[in-house]
Amino acid sequence: MDLPITTIWLGLAVTFCVAATVAKVTRRRQQPPPAAKRRPPPPPPPMSPGVPLLGDLPALLIKGPLALIRDHYTRLGSVFTVRVFHLKLTFLVGPDVSRHFYQGLDSEISQDEVSQFTIPTFGPGVAFDVDYATRYEQIRFFGDATKPAKLRTYASLMVGEVESHFARWGQSGTVDLKLELEHLVTLVATRCLFGAAVREKMFSEVGVLVRQLNDGMRLVTTRFPHLPIPAHRRRDAARARLGEIFTEIVRSRNDASSRQQGTSDDHDDMLQCLIDSRYKDGRGTTETEVVGMLVSALFAAQYTSSSAITWTGARLLTHATHLRAAVEEQQRIVARHGGxxxxxxxxxxxxxxxxxxxxxxxxxxxxxxxxxxxxxxxxVRAGDGREYEVPKGHTVASPLVLHNRLPHIYDEPDKFDPDRFAPKRAEDRAGGALSYLSFGGGRHACVGEAFAFMQIKLIWSHLLRNFELRLVSPFPRTDWTMVMPGPQGKVMVAYKRRPLMPTTTSTAAA
Structure with missing residues (x-):
């Protein structure tokens, strides 16, 4: 049966429409989607207005670094830029904005450009005078020299130095604790670095030279490391003399006949670890490299450790409850181990x-x-959700003095409260792995943390067990003129021997 013409044309029209629709949909699927609109980059961090030409320099001089950074953090948030003359410095405050700072690759965010000022102090061939790959391997050498097996050996060496030093104190008296601890830490550091025989010959001069190195590491040094000021001239002369002394020591240790005549424990020191270290390509450390690493290790051990030990004493001696708890712990532990x-x-x-x-x-x-x-x-993305782009070429800062005092992480952050680290509170874990940064974190965490804690604990363990101590000078101010701010002025402490506390310790390694 033939269909009517209208039916035929209607069928053709429907077929054409369906085919056209299908073709259109097919073409649409085959064609690439329209290019998405490119998202504009986040804005740069807010900048402190400062004053013309000088920027934030007047506020820095009047308020000091901690107050200045804290004020800007309160007004501008966790990411902000300050200006001093032409220098622009972007601050990242808090764990949420600091991840890239501590975990980014060296090709992305680097220490090299901002740490050149340390070269006059540490010398050639080490630290920031070499490329990152070489420096990374040198850090590994220090890591090997501070593993638990080596720390056990160092502990026994430290005990001998600590006992000998405090045996010279009388039954009672008054001392400058900062000076005493600086002297003792130099003794301990040289003993662990160089061995007994060398330490006896070199201690007095080296202690003075290292103090001159420390004095040459000022805030102005970070921008003008070769500025002809007296502190820098003393630093350069001290580094040259330390280079001569340490070169002689390294050559003496490398001499086969001298090593045979050395004392049996000379091979347990850090010097021997550095001499015996090998780079991944198989080459050994050079004389210049070992000397530079010894200078950097002694510099860090002497100043930062003595400063930390002094601050610990000042805090304990002004907080009776925590002092009493620390003394009682010593009594329990020493009694448990036979006294x-x-x-x-x-x-x-x-x-x-x-x-x-x-x-x-x-x-x-x-x-x-x-x-x-x-x-x-x-x-970086702040805790409030705002994002900022830190521009290429910026100097970026992580202010430890404020990072460790953030109120959303630490309860009453300016209060001395050691119990905040007890297991039930664990405030340092509130913001993740980067909540506590006194030893850095991420890729550049300090390899000397365990050594530092061991040294500080050993010295204060001896003091708490053997002496009643009282701070007789005001709580020390912080010397903000230094790159590593320590207690300013004298820290005078009156002492009296404890007649009933154990006074002898074993120097045998665990």
């Missing part, structure tokens, strides 16, 4: 003292701030 054993393992049991030291370092970190150079732009 005469202080070893590496015993030190690990001193949780109360450990928390007191950790809290001291939270309030008084070894350095004012850590610096990086942004080799690439990067984006």
């Amino acid at each position: 005469h054993h202080v070893t590496y393992d015993v030190l690990q049991e001193m949780d109360t003292l450990h928390r007191c030291i950790k809290e001291t370092l939270r309030l008084h970190p070894p350095t004012l701030m850590l610096l990086r150079h942004a080799r690439q732009s990067f984006t």
Whole structure:
């Protein structure tokens, strides 16, 4: 049966429409989607207005670094830029905006450009005078020299130095604790670095030279490391003389006949570890490299450790409750070990003292701030959701003095409260791994943290067990003129021997 013409045309029309629709949909599916609109980059961090030409310099001189950074953080948030003359410095405050600072690759955010000022202090061939790959391997050498097996050996060496030093104190008296501890830490450091025979010959001169190195590391040094000021001239002369002394020591140790005549424990020191170290390509360390690494290790051990130990004392002696808790812990632990054993393992049991030291370092970190150079732009997201792009070429700062005192992480952040680190509170974990940064974090965490804690704990363990102590001078102010701000002026302490506390310790390694 034939269909009517209208039916045929209607069918063709429907077929055509369906085919056209299908073809259109097919073409639409085959064609690439229209290019998405490119998202504009986040804005740069807000900048402090400062004053013409000088920027924030007047406020810095009047308020000091901590107050200035804290004021800007309150007004501008966790990401902001300050200006001093032409220098623009972007601050990142808090764990949420600091991840890239501590975990970014060196090709993205680097220490090299902002740490050149340390070269006159540490010398050639080490630290920031070499490329990152070489420096990374040198850090590994220090890491090998501070592993637990080596720390056990160092602990026994430290005990001998600590006992010998405090045996010279009388039954009672008054001392400048800062000066005493600086002297003792130099003794301990040289003993662990160089061995007994060398330490006896070199101590007096080296202690003075290292103090001159420390004095040459001022805030102005970070921008003008070769500025012809007296402190820099003393630094350069001290570094040259230390180079001569340490070169002679390294050559003596490398001499086969001299090594045979050395004392049996000379091979347990850090010097031998550095001499025996090998780079990944198989080459050994050079004389210049070993000398530079020794200078940097002694510099860090002497100044930062003596400063931390002094701050610990000042805090304990002005907080009777925590002082009493630390003394009672010493009595329990030493009694449990027979009253005469202080070893590496015993030190690990001193949780109360450990928390007191950790809290001291939270309030008084070894350095004012850590610096990086942004080799690439990067984006940070603040806790309130706002994003900022830190431009390529910016100097970036992580201010430890404020980072460790954030109120949303630490309860009453300006209060000395070691119990905040007790297991039930664990405030340092509130913001994640980067909540506590006294020893840095991420890729550049300090390899000497365990050595530093062991040294501080051992010295204060001895003092708490053997002496009643009282701070007789005002609580020390912070010397903000230094890159590593320590207690300013004398820290006078009156002491009296405890007649009933154990006074002997074993120098045997655990």
